[in-house]
Amino acid sequence: MHPYPLQPLLALVESLFQAEGLHQEQAQVVARGFLEADLLGFHTHGLARVPANLEWLRAGETETAGEPVVLVDRPAVANWDAHRLPGHWAMHRAMQHAVRQARAMGAFSMTLRRCQHVACLASTLIPARRAISSMSQIPTPTSISTAYSSSSKPTPCRDRGATRRPPVASRDSFWRPRWG
DSSP states (O other): HHHHSSSHHHHHHHHHHTTTTTTHHHHHHHHHHHHHHHHTTOOOGTTTGGGHHHHHHHHHHOOOOOOOEEEEEEEEEEEEOTTTTOOOHHHHHHHHHHHHHHHSSSSSEEEEESSSOOOOOOHTTTGGGGTTTTTEEOOOOEEEEEEOOOTTEEEEEESSSSSEEOOOOOOOSSSSSSOO
16 A cells, blocks of 8 residues: 555656646656656655756756657667657657567667666566566666567577577677677
């Protein structure tokens, strides 16, 4: 049992973000991300982060309009620039794309740069947990790299006609996978 009813709390947080310039869908996604973080037990990265995020919107440190820009988009990898959009919104859009591609390809990796603070990365996985069987996220100071894998569909090897799983990256093969 939560001490506050969830729907009115979500509506309040949504209205705060809309008042600072986010459109309705963005405000819903951002508010839900912070609330879900709290519900997952990440209280320091849940609703407690709302005031700082509102201040960043007021100060122009977070953009209120636009979409992430696609820098690279290939069937199994992508690189996007979020242009300082709200972190939960940028991750929401990235996760939508990643889930589509992982379903189609069996595996998908993505980087998202210049994303404003996401707060709780775990909350971004909630909408995709049914679609993808395993995921890992690696936060870095300037980007968020997210790897998606679906064990239900192995990766086809086009050059030999065989089917096998992708290799595990080692330090010297990280950028150039060796299919050995």
